[in-house]
Amino acid sequence: GPAPSPEAVQGLVNTLNERLNIGDLVALTKWDSGKPIQDSPREAQVIDNARKLAAERKLDPEDVAQLIAAQMEANKLVQYGLLAQWQAAGAAPDTPRPDLGQQIRPRLDELQTRLLQQYADFTPYRHDRNCPAWLAKARTGLTRDALHDLALTRATGELCIRPLVP
Numbered sequence: 001g002p003a004p005s006p007e008a009v010q011g012l013v014n015t016l017n018e019r020l021n022i023g024d025l026v027a028l029t030k031w032d033s034g035k036p037i038q039d040s041p042r043e044a045q046v047i048d049n050a051r052k053l054a055a056e057r058k059l060d061p062e063d064v065a066q067l068i069a070a071q072m073e074a075n076k077l078v079q080y081g082l083l084a085q086w087q088a089a090g091a092a093p094d095t096p097r098p099d100l101g102q103q104i105r106p107r108l109d110e111l112q113t114r115l116l117q118q119y120a121d122f123t124p125y126r127h128d129r130n131c132p133a134w135l136a137k138a139r140t141g142l143t144r145d146a147l148h149d150l151a152l153t154r155a156t157g158e159l160c161i162r163p164l165v166p
């Protein structure tokens with residue numbers, strides 16, 4: 001098929017990466033609070049919200065639920081990786097911590113609207129043979145270390161749908 005407009009791929013990948021970077025802030029709050037990274041009720045809430053937005057945008061709710069579940073898996077990869085690094089170092093960076101409930105989660109909620117719009121724009125390209133190559137190009141240069149690189153690979157790992165071999 002025709003190549004996607006550059007924004008259709010890069011915009012979505014940038015937003016998925018932005019969500020992962022917010023994961024760094026989440027990890028700092030969990031380091032401070034000692035709360036578990038996994039928060040299943042919150043995950044259910046995030047997915048429920050995504051399903052509602054999907055319906056408004058005429059996207060498949062199951063598909064969107066899977067997309068968002070993947071983003072939370074990727075987010076946890078970042079968090080577990082960072083907490084292990086800080087554990088080994090005996091300290092976390094001394095940078096400002098926004099409040100998880102009051103500031104960070106509302107930012108994740110806001111981002112979700114844009115993410116689903118960009119996902120809707122990207123949808124026509126999911127079945128294209130070139131989809132993996134477009135994504136690989138869009139990921140290039142976005143991440144600063146191996147942990148975030150792996151997490152972004154996870155975050156984008158189900159975006160392309162490979163045509164079935166006859």
Ligand SMILES: O=C(O)C(=O)C[C@]1(C(=O)O)C=C[C@@H](O)C=C1
Binds near residue numbers: 072
């Ligand atoms: O909100 C949190 O507590 C997070 O850790 C973020 C997040 C997410 O990616 O949205 C990831 C893991 C939790 O299980 C719930 C949600």
